[in-house]
Amino acid sequence: MKNEKSGGGADSFDVVVIGGGPAGYPAAIRAAQNKLRVACVDEWKNRDGSAAFGGTCLNAGCIPSKALLESTELYHRVHEEFAAHGIKVGGATLDVAQMQKRKNGIVRGMTQGILALLKAAGVTALQGHGTLRAGRRVEFTAHDGTRRELSAQHVVLASGSVPIELRSAPFKAPHIVDSWGALDFETVPKRLGVIGAGVIGLELGSVWGRLGAEVVVLEALPDFLAFADQQLAREALKHFKKLGLDIRLGAKVTGAALARGAVEVSYEDAKGAQRIAVDRLVVAIGRRPYSQDLLGADSGVTLDERGFIRVDEACRTGVEGVWAIGDCVRGPMLAHKGKEEGVMVADLIAGRFGEVNYKVIPSVIYTAPEIAWVGLTEEQIKASGRDYKSGVFPFLASGRARALEQAAGFAKILAAQGDDEILGVHIIGPMAGELIAEAVLAMEYSASSEDLQRTIHAHPTLAEALHEAALAADKRSIDSINR
Numbered sequence: 001m002k003n004e005k006s007g008g009g010a011d012s013f014d015v016v017v018i019g020g021g022p023a024g025y026p027a028a029i030r031a032a033q034n035k036l037r038v039a040c041v042d043e044w045k046n047r048d049g050s051a052a053f054g055g056t057c058l059n060a061g062c063i064p065s066k067a068l069l070e071s072t073e074l075y076h077r078v079h080e081e082f083a084a085h086g087i088k089v090g091g092a093t094l095d096v097a098q099m100q101k102r103k104n105g106i107v108r109g110m111t112q113g114i115l116a117l118l119k120a121a122g123v124t125a126l127q128g129h130g131t132l133r134a135g136r137r138v139e140f141t142a143h144d145g146t147r148r149e150l151s152a153q154h155v156v157l158a159s160g161s162v163p164i165e166l167r168s169a170p171f172k173a174p175h176i177v178d179s180w181g182a183l184d185f186e187t188v189p190k191r192l193g194v195i196g197a198g199v200i201g202l203e204l205g206s207v208w209g210r211l212g213a214e215v216v217v218l219e220a221l222p223d224f225l226a227f228a229d230q231q232l233a234r235e236a237l238k239h240f241k242k243l244g245l246d247i248r249l250g251a252k253v254t255g256a257a258l259a260r261g262a263v264e265v266s267y268e269d270a271k272g273a274q275r276i277a278v279d280r281l282v283v284a285i286g287r288r289p290y291s292q293d294l295l296g297a298d299s300g301v302t303l304d305e306r307g308f309i310r311v312d313e314a315c316r317t318g319v320e321g322v323w324a325i326g327d328c329v330r331g332p333m334l335a336h337k338g339k340e341e342g343v344m345v346a347d348l349i350a351g352r353f354g355e356v357n358y359k360v361i362p363s364v365i366y367t368a369p370e371i372a373w374v375g376l377t378e379e380q381i382k383a384s385g386r387d388y389k390s391g392v393f394p395f396l397a398s399g400r401a402r403a404l405e406q407a408a409g410f411a412k413i414l415a416a417q418g419d420d421e422i423l424g425v426h427i428i429g430p431m432a433g434e435l436i437a438e439a440v441l442a443m444e445y446s447a448s449s450e451d452l453q454r455t456i457h458a459h460p461t462l463a464e465a466l467h468e469a470a471l472a473a474d475k476r477s478i479d480s481i482n483r
Protein backbone atom coordinates (compact mmCIF):
# COMPACT_ATOMS: atom_id res chain seq x y z
CA MET A 1 0.00 0.00 0.00
CA LYS A 2 1.26 3.48 -0.87
CA ASN A 3 2.61 5.21 2.19
CA GLU A 4 2.57 8.97 1.80
CA LYS A 5 4.06 10.87 4.73
CA SER A 6 1.72 13.35 6.40
CA GLY A 7 2.11 17.04 5.74
CA GLY A 8 3.19 17.60 9.36
CA GLY A 9 0.43 19.91 10.62
CA ALA A 10 -0.56 19.57 14.28
CA ASP A 11 -3.63 17.50 13.41
CA SER A 12 -2.23 15.65 10.46
CA PHE A 13 -0.78 12.15 11.02
CA ASP A 14 0.47 9.17 9.06
CA VAL A 15 -1.51 6.89 11.36
CA VAL A 16 -4.36 7.51 13.78
CA VAL A 17 -5.24 4.56 16.01
CA ILE A 18 -8.67 4.62 17.67
CA GLY A 19 -8.48 2.55 20.86
CA GLY A 20 -5.60 2.24 23.31
CA GLY A 21 -6.10 -1.35 24.51
CA PRO A 22 -3.72 -4.27 23.87
CA ALA A 23 -4.53 -4.14 20.14
CA GLY A 24 -4.38 -0.37 19.66
CA TYR A 25 -1.39 0.71 21.75
CA PRO A 26 1.04 -1.83 20.20
CA ALA A 27 -0.14 -0.74 16.73
CA ALA A 28 0.64 2.88 17.67
CA ILE A 29 4.05 2.06 19.15
CA ARG A 30 5.11 -0.15 16.23
CA ALA A 31 3.94 2.50 13.73
CA ALA A 32 6.06 5.08 15.57
CA GLN A 33 9.02 2.66 15.58
CA ASN A 34 8.50 2.56 11.81
CA LYS A 35 9.16 6.33 11.81
CA LEU A 36 5.56 7.28 11.14
CA ARG A 37 3.77 10.20 12.76
CA VAL A 38 1.16 8.62 15.01
CA ALA A 39 -1.75 9.56 17.27
CA CYS A 40 -3.54 7.13 19.58
CA VAL A 41 -7.04 8.11 20.69
CA ASP A 42 -8.60 6.36 23.68
CA GLU A 43 -11.77 7.14 25.63
CA TRP A 44 -11.45 4.70 28.58
CA LYS A 45 -12.64 6.13 31.89
CA ASN A 46 -12.42 4.34 35.19
CA ARG A 47 -15.21 4.31 37.75
CA ASP A 48 -13.57 7.21 39.61
CA GLY A 49 -13.69 9.27 36.40
CA SER A 50 -9.97 9.02 35.68
CA ALA A 51 -8.91 8.40 32.08
CA ALA A 52 -6.44 5.57 31.43
CA PHE A 53 -4.84 3.84 28.47
CA GLY A 54 -4.70 0.02 28.32
CA GLY A 55 -8.36 -0.74 27.50
CA THR A 56 -10.28 -3.64 28.99
CA CYS A 57 -7.21 -5.82 29.45
CA LEU A 58 -5.25 -3.54 31.74
CA ASN A 59 -8.11 -1.73 33.48
CA ALA A 60 -10.81 -4.37 33.88
CA GLY A 61 -9.62 -7.67 32.44
CA CYS A 62 -6.36 -9.60 32.16
CA ILE A 63 -4.32 -7.67 34.71
CA PRO A 64 -6.72 -7.10 37.63
CA SER A 65 -8.08 -10.65 37.30
CA LYS A 66 -4.58 -12.13 37.41
CA ALA A 67 -3.67 -9.97 40.43
CA LEU A 68 -6.67 -11.32 42.34
CA LEU A 69 -6.08 -14.89 41.13
CA GLU A 70 -2.55 -14.71 42.53
CA SER A 71 -3.61 -13.28 45.89
CA THR A 72 -6.47 -15.70 46.38
CA GLU A 73 -4.38 -18.71 45.31
CA LEU A 74 -1.83 -17.76 47.98
CA TYR A 75 -4.58 -17.53 50.58
CA HIS A 76 -5.91 -20.90 49.46
CA ARG A 77 -2.45 -22.47 49.70
CA VAL A 78 -1.84 -21.14 53.17
CA HIS A 79 -4.92 -23.03 54.28
CA GLU A 80 -4.84 -26.10 52.04
CA GLU A 81 -1.20 -26.72 51.12
CA PHE A 82 1.26 -25.25 53.59
CA ALA A 83 0.62 -27.95 56.20
CA ALA A 84 1.77 -30.61 53.72
CA HIS A 85 5.12 -28.77 53.54
CA GLY A 86 5.31 -28.87 57.32
CA ILE A 87 4.55 -25.17 57.66
CA LYS A 88 1.96 -24.34 60.26
CA VAL A 89 0.40 -20.91 59.92
CA GLY A 90 -1.93 -20.02 62.71
CA GLY A 91 -4.59 -17.35 62.32
CA ALA A 92 -4.08 -16.49 58.65
CA THR A 93 -6.83 -14.02 57.92
CA LEU A 94 -8.12 -12.15 54.96
CA ASP A 95 -7.92 -8.42 54.25
CA VAL A 96 -9.97 -7.94 51.10
CA ALA A 97 -9.40 -4.19 51.15
CA GLN A 98 -5.62 -4.71 51.01
CA MET A 99 -6.05 -7.34 48.28
CA GLN A 100 -8.05 -4.84 46.22
CA LYS A 101 -5.59 -2.03 46.99
CA ARG A 102 -2.72 -4.18 45.69
CA LYS A 103 -4.70 -5.04 42.55
CA ASN A 104 -5.61 -1.39 41.95
CA GLY A 105 -1.97 -0.38 42.43
CA ILE A 106 -0.83 -2.91 39.82
CA VAL A 107 -3.47 -1.65 37.37
CA ARG A 108 -2.52 1.99 37.98
CA GLY A 109 1.18 1.26 37.50
CA MET A 110 0.60 -0.73 34.31
CA THR A 111 -1.77 1.79 32.70
CA GLN A 112 0.53 4.70 33.54
CA GLY A 113 3.27 2.59 32.00
CA ILE A 114 1.36 2.45 28.69
CA LEU A 115 1.11 6.24 28.59
CA ALA A 116 4.85 6.44 29.27
CA LEU A 117 5.56 3.93 26.48
CA LEU A 118 3.43 5.90 24.01
CA LYS A 119 5.19 9.12 24.92
CA ALA A 120 8.64 7.56 24.75
CA ALA A 121 7.85 6.24 21.27
CA GLY A 122 6.76 9.73 20.19
CA VAL A 123 3.07 8.86 19.83
CA THR A 124 0.59 11.70 20.41
CA ALA A 125 -1.70 10.27 23.10
CA LEU A 126 -5.19 11.77 23.00
CA GLN A 127 -7.79 10.93 25.64
CA GLY A 128 -11.36 11.18 24.38
CA HIS A 129 -13.66 9.82 21.70
CA GLY A 130 -12.80 9.21 18.05
CA THR A 131 -15.24 8.89 15.16
CA LEU A 132 -14.12 7.89 11.68
CA ARG A 133 -15.40 10.05 8.83
CA ALA A 134 -14.94 9.66 5.08
CA GLY A 135 -11.49 10.36 3.68
CA ARG A 136 -9.64 9.01 6.74
CA ARG A 137 -10.64 11.97 8.88
CA VAL A 138 -11.13 11.33 12.59
CA GLU A 139 -13.34 13.59 14.64
CA PHE A 140 -11.78 13.73 18.10
CA THR A 141 -13.79 14.87 21.13
CA ALA A 142 -11.64 15.27 24.24
CA HIS A 143 -13.08 14.36 27.64
CA ASP A 144 -13.56 18.09 28.33
CA GLY A 145 -15.76 18.36 25.23
CA THR A 146 -13.33 20.21 22.94
CA ARG A 147 -13.27 18.96 19.34
CA ARG A 148 -10.57 18.61 16.70
CA GLU A 149 -10.46 17.02 13.32
CA LEU A 150 -7.47 14.74 12.72
CA SER A 151 -6.47 13.68 9.24
CA ALA A 152 -4.47 10.56 8.52
CA GLN A 153 -3.05 8.46 5.73
CA HIS A 154 -4.11 5.38 7.68
CA VAL A 155 -6.66 4.81 10.44
CA VAL A 156 -6.55 1.72 12.65
CA LEU A 157 -9.78 0.85 14.47
CA ALA A 158 -9.21 -0.98 17.78
CA SER A 159 -12.39 -0.27 19.71
CA GLY A 160 -12.54 -3.58 21.60
CA SER A 161 -15.52 -5.32 23.12
CA VAL A 162 -18.02 -5.11 25.98
CA PRO A 163 -19.83 -7.76 28.06
CA ILE A 164 -23.00 -9.30 26.63
CA GLU A 165 -26.04 -8.60 28.79
CA LEU A 166 -28.50 -11.41 29.43
CA ARG A 167 -32.07 -10.33 28.81
CA SER A 168 -33.36 -12.61 31.58
CA ALA A 169 -30.79 -11.27 34.09
CA PRO A 170 -29.97 -7.63 33.21
CA PHE A 171 -27.07 -5.94 35.03
CA LYS A 172 -28.14 -4.22 38.23
CA ALA A 173 -25.14 -3.20 40.32
CA PRO A 174 -24.14 -4.07 42.94
CA HIS A 175 -26.17 -7.30 42.86
CA ILE A 176 -26.07 -8.41 39.20
CA VAL A 177 -22.74 -7.46 37.69
CA ASP A 178 -20.38 -8.06 34.79
CA SER A 179 -16.75 -9.16 35.18
CA TRP A 180 -15.59 -5.63 36.00
CA GLY A 181 -18.08 -5.47 38.88
CA ALA A 182 -16.95 -8.90 40.10
CA LEU A 183 -13.32 -7.75 40.17
CA ASP A 184 -14.26 -4.94 42.55
CA PHE A 185 -16.28 -6.73 45.26
CA GLU A 186 -15.32 -5.18 48.58
CA THR A 187 -16.29 -8.22 50.64
CA VAL A 188 -16.53 -11.94 49.91
CA PRO A 189 -20.12 -12.75 48.94
CA LYS A 190 -21.45 -15.63 51.01
CA ARG A 191 -23.25 -17.08 48.00
CA LEU A 192 -22.07 -16.22 44.49
CA GLY A 193 -23.91 -17.12 41.31
CA VAL A 194 -22.07 -17.09 37.99
CA ILE A 195 -23.85 -17.40 34.66
CA GLY A 196 -21.49 -18.92 32.07
CA ALA A 197 -18.78 -21.53 32.75
CA GLY A 198 -16.42 -19.89 30.26
CA VAL A 199 -13.03 -18.36 30.91
CA ILE A 200 -14.32 -15.45 33.00
CA GLY A 201 -16.78 -17.59 34.96
CA LEU A 202 -14.06 -20.06 35.91
CA GLU A 203 -11.40 -17.47 36.75
CA LEU A 204 -13.67 -15.23 38.82
CA GLY A 205 -15.54 -18.18 40.31
CA SER A 206 -12.13 -19.45 41.47
CA VAL A 207 -11.15 -16.05 42.91
CA TRP A 208 -14.17 -15.75 45.17
CA GLY A 209 -14.52 -19.50 45.78
CA ARG A 210 -10.98 -19.65 47.18
CA LEU A 211 -11.91 -16.91 49.64
CA GLY A 212 -14.86 -18.90 50.94
CA ALA A 213 -17.84 -17.95 48.74
CA GLU A 214 -20.25 -20.77 47.92
CA VAL A 215 -20.11 -20.60 44.13
CA VAL A 216 -22.78 -21.96 41.79
CA VAL A 217 -21.97 -21.73 38.07
CA LEU A 218 -24.86 -22.07 35.61
CA GLU A 219 -23.79 -23.09 32.12
CA ALA A 220 -26.25 -23.35 29.24
CA LEU A 221 -24.35 -25.99 27.27
CA PRO A 222 -24.50 -29.67 28.27
CA ASP A 223 -20.71 -30.04 27.89
CA PHE A 224 -18.13 -28.44 30.14
CA LEU A 225 -15.53 -26.29 28.30
CA ALA A 226 -17.10 -27.42 25.03
CA PHE A 227 -14.48 -25.50 23.00
CA ALA A 228 -11.52 -27.27 24.69
CA ASP A 229 -10.03 -30.75 24.29
CA GLN A 230 -12.50 -32.96 26.15
CA GLN A 231 -9.87 -35.07 27.98
CA LEU A 232 -8.55 -31.78 29.36
CA ALA A 233 -12.08 -30.53 30.09
CA ARG A 234 -12.93 -33.69 32.08
CA GLU A 235 -9.77 -33.33 34.16
CA ALA A 236 -10.52 -29.64 34.74
CA LEU A 237 -14.09 -30.31 35.86
CA LYS A 238 -12.78 -32.78 38.45
CA HIS A 239 -10.48 -30.13 39.94
CA PHE A 240 -13.06 -27.33 39.90
CA LYS A 241 -15.45 -29.59 41.77
CA LYS A 242 -12.70 -30.34 44.31
CA LEU A 243 -12.24 -26.60 44.79
CA GLY A 244 -15.92 -26.44 45.62
CA LEU A 245 -17.32 -24.84 42.45
CA ASP A 246 -20.83 -26.20 41.94
CA ILE A 247 -20.98 -26.27 38.13
CA ARG A 248 -24.43 -27.03 36.73
CA LEU A 249 -24.48 -27.86 33.04
CA GLY A 250 -27.42 -27.58 30.65
CA ALA A 251 -28.87 -24.77 32.78
CA LYS A 252 -30.96 -22.18 30.90
CA VAL A 253 -31.45 -19.07 33.02
CA THR A 254 -35.03 -17.80 32.79
CA GLY A 255 -34.97 -14.91 35.26
CA ALA A 256 -33.19 -13.08 38.07
CA ALA A 257 -35.07 -10.97 40.60
CA LEU A 258 -33.89 -8.96 43.60
CA ALA A 259 -35.61 -9.96 46.83
CA ARG A 260 -34.56 -8.91 50.34
CA GLY A 261 -31.01 -8.06 49.33
CA ALA A 262 -30.47 -11.34 47.49
CA VAL A 263 -30.83 -12.40 43.87
CA GLU A 264 -33.28 -15.17 43.11
CA VAL A 265 -32.13 -16.88 39.93
CA SER A 266 -34.50 -19.20 38.10
CA TYR A 267 -33.33 -21.63 35.48
CA GLU A 268 -34.38 -24.77 33.66
CA ASP A 269 -32.34 -27.92 33.29
CA ALA A 270 -33.02 -31.55 32.34
CA LYS A 271 -34.91 -32.03 35.62
CA GLY A 272 -37.22 -29.04 35.08
CA ALA A 273 -37.56 -25.59 36.66
CA GLN A 274 -34.94 -24.76 39.34
CA ARG A 275 -34.22 -21.80 41.58
CA ILE A 276 -31.23 -20.60 43.60
CA ALA A 277 -30.73 -17.58 45.85
CA VAL A 278 -27.34 -15.81 45.80
CA ASP A 279 -25.93 -12.61 47.27
CA ARG A 280 -24.17 -11.56 44.08
CA LEU A 281 -24.64 -12.71 40.50
CA VAL A 282 -21.95 -12.39 37.83
CA VAL A 283 -23.09 -12.61 34.22
CA ALA A 284 -20.20 -13.86 32.07
CA ILE A 285 -21.75 -15.23 28.89
CA GLY A 286 -19.27 -13.74 26.44
CA ARG A 287 -18.42 -10.34 25.02
CA ARG A 288 -19.57 -8.51 21.90
CA PRO A 289 -17.62 -6.16 19.63
CA TYR A 290 -17.97 -2.49 20.51
CA SER A 291 -18.35 0.21 17.87
CA GLN A 292 -20.72 2.77 19.34
CA ASP A 293 -20.34 6.14 17.56
CA LEU A 294 -17.10 4.86 16.04
CA LEU A 295 -18.16 4.93 12.41
CA GLY A 296 -19.62 8.05 10.83
CA ALA A 297 -22.41 7.35 8.32
CA ASP A 298 -20.00 8.23 5.51
CA SER A 299 -17.05 6.11 6.74
CA GLY A 300 -17.72 3.24 4.34
CA VAL A 301 -16.64 0.63 6.93
CA THR A 302 -19.11 -2.23 7.37
CA LEU A 303 -20.04 -4.58 10.21
CA ASP A 304 -21.01 -8.24 9.91
CA GLU A 305 -24.28 -9.63 11.27
CA ARG A 306 -22.74 -10.05 14.77
CA GLY A 307 -21.38 -6.51 14.90
CA PHE A 308 -17.71 -7.28 14.11
CA ILE A 309 -15.94 -4.87 11.76
CA ARG A 310 -15.46 -6.73 8.49
CA VAL A 311 -11.79 -7.34 7.66
CA ASP A 312 -9.67 -9.63 5.51
CA GLU A 313 -6.78 -11.85 6.75
CA ALA A 314 -4.53 -8.80 6.98
CA CYS A 315 -7.10 -6.70 8.91
CA ARG A 316 -7.98 -4.42 5.94
CA THR A 317 -11.56 -3.16 6.18
CA GLY A 318 -12.13 -2.70 2.46
CA VAL A 319 -11.90 1.09 2.76
CA GLU A 320 -8.49 2.22 1.45
CA GLY A 321 -6.18 3.00 4.40
CA VAL A 322 -8.63 1.86 7.12
CA TRP A 323 -7.75 -1.20 9.19
CA ALA A 324 -9.35 -2.91 12.20
CA ILE A 325 -7.79 -5.15 14.86
CA GLY A 326 -8.41 -6.87 18.20
CA ASP A 327 -11.73 -7.76 19.81
CA CYS A 328 -13.74 -5.65 17.34
CA VAL A 329 -12.86 -8.06 14.50
CA ARG A 330 -13.29 -11.83 13.96
CA GLY A 331 -11.14 -14.35 15.83
CA PRO A 332 -10.60 -15.13 19.50
CA MET A 333 -11.04 -12.23 21.92
CA LEU A 334 -7.54 -12.40 23.39
CA ALA A 335 -5.09 -9.62 24.20
CA HIS A 336 -2.15 -11.34 22.49
CA LYS A 337 -4.15 -11.92 19.31
CA GLY A 338 -5.00 -8.20 19.18
CA LYS A 339 -1.40 -7.24 19.90
CA GLU A 340 -0.03 -9.29 17.00
CA GLU A 341 -2.69 -7.87 14.67
CA GLY A 342 -1.66 -4.36 15.75
CA VAL A 343 2.00 -5.06 15.05
CA MET A 344 1.17 -6.70 11.71
CA VAL A 345 -0.94 -3.74 10.54
CA ALA A 346 1.66 -1.17 11.61
CA ASP A 347 4.34 -3.07 9.70
CA LEU A 348 2.17 -3.50 6.59
CA ILE A 349 1.39 0.25 6.63
CA ALA A 350 5.13 0.94 6.63
CA GLY A 351 5.62 -1.39 3.68
CA ARG A 352 7.27 -4.09 5.76
CA PHE A 353 6.40 -7.78 6.14
CA GLY A 354 3.56 -8.53 8.53
CA GLU A 355 1.49 -11.63 9.23
CA VAL A 356 -0.52 -13.28 12.01
CA ASN A 357 -0.57 -17.08 12.19
CA TYR A 358 -4.16 -17.60 13.33
CA LYS A 359 -3.60 -21.36 13.60
CA VAL A 360 -1.12 -20.97 16.43
CA ILE A 361 -2.76 -18.71 19.04
CA PRO A 362 -2.43 -20.02 22.60
CA SER A 363 -5.35 -19.99 25.06
CA VAL A 364 -4.82 -19.94 28.81
CA ILE A 365 -7.26 -20.16 31.72
CA TYR A 366 -5.47 -18.89 34.81
CA THR A 367 -7.12 -21.14 37.36
CA ALA A 368 -5.44 -23.70 39.63
CA PRO A 369 -4.54 -25.99 38.06
CA GLU A 370 -3.86 -23.73 35.10
CA ILE A 371 -5.20 -24.74 31.69
CA ALA A 372 -3.52 -23.96 28.37
CA TRP A 373 -3.65 -25.17 24.82
CA VAL A 374 -2.65 -24.39 21.27
CA GLY A 375 -3.71 -25.89 17.96
CA LEU A 376 -6.36 -28.54 17.40
CA THR A 377 -8.26 -30.56 20.00
CA GLU A 378 -8.44 -34.35 19.73
CA GLU A 379 -12.12 -34.01 18.74
CA GLN A 380 -11.22 -31.63 15.89
CA ILE A 381 -8.49 -33.95 14.59
CA LYS A 382 -10.84 -36.96 14.73
CA ALA A 383 -13.47 -34.99 12.81
CA SER A 384 -10.89 -34.06 10.16
CA GLY A 385 -10.21 -37.76 9.55
CA ARG A 386 -6.45 -37.33 9.92
CA ASP A 387 -4.51 -40.20 11.53
CA TYR A 388 -2.88 -39.04 14.72
CA LYS A 389 -1.07 -40.22 17.82
CA SER A 390 -1.44 -38.91 21.37
CA GLY A 391 1.13 -38.70 24.14
CA VAL A 392 0.11 -37.87 27.69
CA PHE A 393 2.43 -37.26 30.63
CA PRO A 394 0.92 -36.88 34.13
CA PHE A 395 2.42 -34.24 36.42
CA LEU A 396 2.23 -36.89 39.14
CA ALA A 397 5.39 -38.33 37.52
CA SER A 398 7.16 -34.95 37.51
CA GLY A 399 9.63 -34.47 40.36
CA ARG A 400 9.34 -30.69 40.11
CA ALA A 401 5.52 -30.76 40.23
CA ARG A 402 5.68 -33.07 43.27
CA ALA A 403 8.17 -30.72 44.96
CA LEU A 404 5.79 -27.86 44.28
CA GLU A 405 2.95 -29.90 45.82
CA GLN A 406 1.11 -29.31 42.53
CA ALA A 407 1.13 -32.64 40.77
CA ALA A 408 -2.40 -32.47 39.37
CA GLY A 409 -3.06 -32.67 35.66
CA PHE A 410 -1.09 -33.63 32.56
CA ALA A 411 0.57 -32.48 29.38
CA LYS A 412 -0.83 -33.92 26.15
CA ILE A 413 0.57 -33.73 22.67
CA LEU A 414 -1.27 -34.66 19.49
CA ALA A 415 0.86 -35.32 16.41
CA ALA A 416 0.12 -36.58 12.91
CA GLN A 417 0.86 -40.20 12.07
CA GLY A 418 3.28 -40.19 9.19
CA ASP A 419 4.96 -36.78 9.06
CA ASP A 420 4.79 -36.39 12.88
CA GLU A 421 3.63 -32.72 12.65
CA ILE A 422 2.51 -31.37 16.03
CA LEU A 423 -1.22 -30.68 15.65
CA GLY A 424 -2.17 -29.61 19.15
CA VAL A 425 -0.86 -29.38 22.70
CA HIS A 426 -3.11 -29.34 25.78
CA ILE A 427 -1.82 -28.82 29.30
CA ILE A 428 -3.58 -28.74 32.64
CA GLY A 429 -1.26 -28.34 35.59
CA PRO A 430 1.19 -25.98 37.29
CA MET A 431 2.31 -23.04 35.15
CA ALA A 432 0.52 -24.44 32.09
CA GLY A 433 0.28 -20.89 30.72
CA GLU A 434 4.07 -20.59 30.74
CA LEU A 435 4.71 -24.14 29.51
CA ILE A 436 2.50 -23.68 26.45
CA ALA A 437 4.95 -21.12 25.03
CA GLU A 438 7.33 -23.93 24.07
CA ALA A 439 4.55 -25.70 22.16
CA VAL A 440 3.61 -22.43 20.42
CA LEU A 441 7.20 -21.90 19.31
CA ALA A 442 7.50 -25.52 18.18
CA MET A 443 4.30 -25.27 16.11
CA GLU A 444 5.25 -21.85 14.71
CA TYR A 445 8.43 -23.43 13.37
CA SER A 446 6.59 -26.58 12.16
CA ALA A 447 8.46 -28.83 14.59
CA SER A 448 7.63 -32.52 14.78
CA SER A 449 7.05 -34.34 18.05
CA GLU A 450 10.44 -36.00 17.41
CA ASP A 451 12.03 -32.53 17.41
CA LEU A 452 10.65 -32.03 20.94
CA GLN A 453 11.82 -35.52 21.92
CA ARG A 454 15.35 -34.65 20.84
CA THR A 455 15.42 -31.28 22.63
CA ILE A 456 17.15 -31.30 26.01
CA HIS A 457 14.97 -30.05 28.87
CA ALA A 458 16.55 -29.17 32.20
CA HIS A 459 15.87 -31.47 35.13
CA PRO A 460 13.89 -31.20 37.30
CA THR A 461 11.57 -28.72 35.57
CA LEU A 462 7.89 -28.61 34.71
CA ALA A 463 8.96 -28.23 31.08
CA GLU A 464 10.05 -31.87 31.10
CA ALA A 465 6.34 -32.77 31.03
CA LEU A 466 6.05 -31.64 27.41
CA HIS A 467 9.28 -33.45 26.52
CA GLU A 468 7.95 -36.66 28.06
CA ALA A 469 4.52 -36.21 26.44
CA ALA A 470 6.25 -36.02 23.06
CA LEU A 471 8.14 -39.23 23.89
CA ALA A 472 4.90 -40.84 25.06
CA ALA A 473 3.34 -40.14 21.64
CA ASP A 474 5.74 -42.82 20.33
CA LYS A 475 5.45 -44.95 23.49
CA ARG A 476 9.02 -44.03 24.40
CA SER A 477 8.42 -42.07 27.60
CA ILE A 478 11.15 -42.74 30.14
CA ASP A 479 9.48 -41.35 33.25
CA SER A 480 5.95 -42.67 32.87
CA ILE A 481 4.39 -46.00 31.90
CA ASN A 482 3.72 -46.05 28.14
CA ARG A 483 0.14 -47.08 27.35
Ligand code: FAD
Pocket: 018, 019, 020, 021, 022, 023, 024, 041, 042, 043, 044, 045, 054, 055, 056, 057, 058, 060, 061, 062, 063, 065, 128, 129, 130, 131, 158, 159, 160, 161, 179, 180, 200, 290, 291, 292, 293, 294, 325, 326, 327, 328, 333, 334, 335, 336, 337, 338, 366
Ligand atom coordinates in the same frame (compact mmCIF):
# COMPACT_ATOMS: atom_id res chain seq x y z
P1 FAD B 1 -10.01 -3.26 24.52
O1 FAD B 1 -9.03 -3.75 25.48
O2 FAD B 1 -11.46 -3.38 24.86
O3 FAD B 1 -9.64 -1.73 24.25
C1 FAD B 1 -10.40 -0.92 23.42
C2 FAD B 1 -10.17 0.52 23.85
O4 FAD B 1 -10.74 1.37 22.87
C3 FAD B 1 -10.86 0.87 25.16
O5 FAD B 1 -9.99 1.60 25.97
C4 FAD B 1 -12.05 1.70 24.73
O6 FAD B 1 -12.43 2.65 25.70
C5 FAD B 1 -11.47 2.39 23.51
N1 FAD B 1 -12.47 2.87 22.54
C6 FAD B 1 -13.52 2.20 22.01
N2 FAD B 1 -14.16 2.96 21.11
C7 FAD B 1 -13.51 4.15 21.08
C8 FAD B 1 -13.70 5.36 20.35
N3 FAD B 1 -14.67 5.48 19.44
N4 FAD B 1 -12.86 6.39 20.59
C9 FAD B 1 -11.84 6.26 21.48
N5 FAD B 1 -11.61 5.15 22.19
C10 FAD B 1 -12.43 4.09 21.99
N6 FAD B 1 -7.30 -11.81 27.31
C11 FAD B 1 -6.13 -12.47 27.38
O7 FAD B 1 -5.47 -12.65 26.35
N7 FAD B 1 -5.65 -12.94 28.58
C12 FAD B 1 -6.34 -12.79 29.74
O8 FAD B 1 -5.88 -13.22 30.79
C13 FAD B 1 -7.58 -12.10 29.69
N8 FAD B 1 -8.29 -11.91 30.82
C14 FAD B 1 -9.47 -11.21 30.75
C15 FAD B 1 -10.20 -11.06 31.93
C16 FAD B 1 -11.39 -10.37 31.90
C17 FAD B 1 -12.18 -10.19 33.17
C18 FAD B 1 -11.86 -9.81 30.67
C19 FAD B 1 -13.14 -9.02 30.62
C20 FAD B 1 -11.15 -9.97 29.50
C21 FAD B 1 -9.94 -10.69 29.53
N9 FAD B 1 -9.20 -10.92 28.38
C22 FAD B 1 -8.02 -11.61 28.44
C23 FAD B 1 -9.63 -10.41 27.06
C24 FAD B 1 -8.87 -9.11 26.74
O9 FAD B 1 -9.11 -8.18 27.76
C25 FAD B 1 -9.31 -8.57 25.39
O10 FAD B 1 -9.14 -9.56 24.41
C26 FAD B 1 -8.48 -7.36 25.02
O11 FAD B 1 -8.60 -6.34 25.98
C27 FAD B 1 -8.90 -6.82 23.65
O12 FAD B 1 -8.08 -5.75 23.31
P2 FAD B 1 -8.60 -4.58 22.36
O13 FAD B 1 -7.49 -3.58 22.32
O14 FAD B 1 -9.11 -5.16 21.11
O15 FAD B 1 -9.86 -3.95 23.09
Ligand code: NAD
Pocket: 166, 195, 196, 197, 198, 199, 200, 201, 203, 218, 219, 220, 221, 251, 252, 253, 284, 285, 286, 287, 332, 333, 334, 363, 364, 365, 366
Ligand atom coordinates in the same frame (compact mmCIF):
# COMPACT_ATOMS: atom_id res chain seq x y z
P1 NAD C 1 -16.73 -17.29 27.03
O1 NAD C 1 -17.18 -17.30 25.63
O2 NAD C 1 -15.39 -17.79 27.39
O3 NAD C 1 -17.74 -18.14 27.92
C1 NAD C 1 -19.10 -17.86 28.00
C2 NAD C 1 -19.82 -19.09 28.52
O4 NAD C 1 -21.15 -18.74 28.80
C3 NAD C 1 -19.85 -20.24 27.51
O5 NAD C 1 -19.50 -21.43 28.13
C4 NAD C 1 -21.29 -20.23 27.03
O6 NAD C 1 -21.75 -21.50 26.64
C5 NAD C 1 -22.01 -19.73 28.27
N1 NAD C 1 -23.30 -19.10 28.02
C6 NAD C 1 -23.65 -18.31 26.98
N2 NAD C 1 -24.93 -17.90 27.13
C7 NAD C 1 -25.37 -18.44 28.30
C8 NAD C 1 -26.59 -18.37 28.99
N3 NAD C 1 -27.61 -17.65 28.54
N4 NAD C 1 -26.70 -19.02 30.16
C9 NAD C 1 -25.66 -19.75 30.65
N5 NAD C 1 -24.48 -19.86 30.02
C10 NAD C 1 -24.34 -19.20 28.86
O7 NAD C 1 -16.95 -15.80 27.51
P2 NAD C 1 -16.50 -15.05 28.84
O8 NAD C 1 -16.08 -16.02 29.87
O9 NAD C 1 -17.58 -14.07 29.14
O10 NAD C 1 -15.23 -14.27 28.35
C11 NAD C 1 -15.34 -13.28 27.30
C12 NAD C 1 -14.09 -13.21 26.49
O11 NAD C 1 -13.01 -12.72 27.26
C13 NAD C 1 -13.70 -14.56 25.96
O12 NAD C 1 -13.70 -14.49 24.55
C14 NAD C 1 -12.33 -14.81 26.45
O13 NAD C 1 -11.47 -15.22 25.42
C15 NAD C 1 -11.86 -13.48 27.02
N6 NAD C 1 -11.17 -13.79 28.27
C16 NAD C 1 -9.98 -14.43 28.21
C17 NAD C 1 -9.34 -14.78 29.38
C18 NAD C 1 -8.04 -15.51 29.30
O14 NAD C 1 -7.42 -15.51 28.24
N7 NAD C 1 -7.56 -16.11 30.38
C19 NAD C 1 -9.89 -14.49 30.61
C20 NAD C 1 -11.12 -13.87 30.64
C21 NAD C 1 -11.75 -13.51 29.45
